Amino acid sequence: METVRFEKDKLIIIDQTKLPSKKEFIELETYKDVVKAIKNMKVRGAPAIGVTAAFGLVLASKNGDFSYLKKAARELKQTRPTAVNLFWAINEVLDHAKKLDEWEKAVRERAIEIFKNDRKINEKISENGSEVISDGDSVLTHCNAGALATSGIYGTALGVIKRAKEKEKEITVYCTETRPVLQGARLTAYELIEDIEVNTRLIVDNAVGSVMPDLDKVVVGADRVLKDGVANKIGTYQIATLADRHDVDFYVAAPKSTFDLDKSKKDLDIEIRDEKEIKEICGCMITPKNVKAHNPAFDVTPLELIDGIINEEKIINPEKEM
Numbered sequence: 305m306e307t308v309r310f311e312k313d314k315l316i317i318i319d320q321t322k323l324p325s326k327k328e329f330i331e332l333e334t335y336k337d338v339v340k341a342i343k344n345m346k347v348r349g350a351p352a353i354g355v356t357a358a359f360g361l362v363l364a365s366k367n368g369d370f371s372y373l374k375k376a377a378r379e380l381k382q383t384r385p386t387a388v389n390l391f392w393a394i395n396e397v398l399d400h401a402k403k404l405d406e407w408e409k410a411v412r413e414r415a416i417e418i419f420k421n422d423r424k425i426n427e428k429i430s431e432n433g434s435e436v437i438s439d440g441d442s443v444l445t446h447c448n449a450g451a452l453a454t455s456g457i458y459g460t461a462l463g464v465i466k467r468a469k470e471k472e473k474e475i476t477v478y479c480t481e482t483r484p485v486l487q488g489a490r491l492t493a494y495e496l497i498e499d500i501e502v503n504t505r506l507i508v509d510n511a512v513g514s515v516m517p518d519l520d521k522v523v524v525g526a527d528r529v530l531k532d533g534v535a536n537k538i539g540t541y542q543i544a545t546l547a548d549r550h551d552v553d554f555y556v557a558a559p560k561s562t563f564d565l566d567k568s569k570k571d572l573d574i575e576i577r578d579e580k581e582i583k584e585i586c587g588c589m590i591t592p593k594n595v596k597a598h599n600p601a602f603d604v605t606p607l608e609l610i611d612g613i614i615n616e617e618k619i620i621n622p623e624k625e626m
């Protein structure tokens with residue numbers, strides 16, 4: 305699954321809004337193209353938007369003017385507010401560029417490094433997380449935290465499942481549709497059956513309570529690990545609450561670049577997306593035209609509902625170690 309690649313001074317991404325019906329790649333030639341692609345969710349998922357923004361800066365650096373690079377960084381930071389990886393990756397590239405005289409070269413070097421490291425980190429998260437999955441487990445995941453949400457190959461939460469499957473553990477994966485953008489129905493279901501080839505059951509979001517008694521584990525990704533909770537796709541908090549009620553272990557898989565432990569829930573800017581995402585399906589209005597919809601894209605799960613946060617180093621017990 306190739307989410308992002310940088311080739312001949314162009315950024316090539318798979319258009320995630322078209323999946324699974326079309327596997328279409330688009331070429332981004334300027335940082336403005338990258339801004340649009342992130343806003344429109346052609347690329348999405350915390351690590352993937354970080355990596356894409358880093359390459360957006362490479363495209364901006366071709367202009368040769370450092371103030372243009374800083375302008376690009378400001379605009380890229382305004383695309384989506386919640387996932388910290390976006391801000392982390394942009395700051396990493398800028399800091400590296402400031403250190404070297406040949407700043408254009410530095411921008412490119414750091415962006416490529418972030419991309420390559422993300423792949424290695426995903427592999428480590430997947431290996432660490434695969435240890436919590438037992439043979440015969442039924443595991444639920446929400447949204448898409450797979451290869452498509454990262455630089456590729458493993459992903460985070462889906463990487464845990466992929467690695468467990470590689471270790472020949474028999475697993476059944478329940479995946480939620482994840483309204484309103486349907487990352488679960490379109491992207492996770494696709495990765496689970498096409499790439500991971502695991503026994504998969506797609507469920508509507510409202511079915512989580514009904515299947516919870518049959519589950520052994522929940523594994524999700526994260527957009528920001530805060531000192532008092534984990535921000536992830538809207539609906540994660542209610543899944544964690546149900547898991548707690550049914551004594552099902554709830555895990556978050558996320559790289560250290562998703563950690564922002566100086567901030568707490570009250571500091572978080574939760575993205576509110578266009579109400580059209582709720583009111584329309586495939587461009588067709590399904591609600592009364594004038595109804596007001598409220599569309600927060602993320603929620604925060606308090607640490608006491610989380611049994612472990614799996615990163616590239618270890619599995620953290622959030623209540624004891626954070």
Ligand SMILES: CSC[C@@H](O)[C@@H](O)C(=O)COP(=O)(O)O
Pocket residue numbers: 348349350351387446447448449450453454459460461487524525526527536537538601
């Ligand atoms: C490894 S991806 C982790 C998260 O970014 C993922 O779970 C998620 O919430 C994605 O939201 P999205 O709105 O699709 O960007």
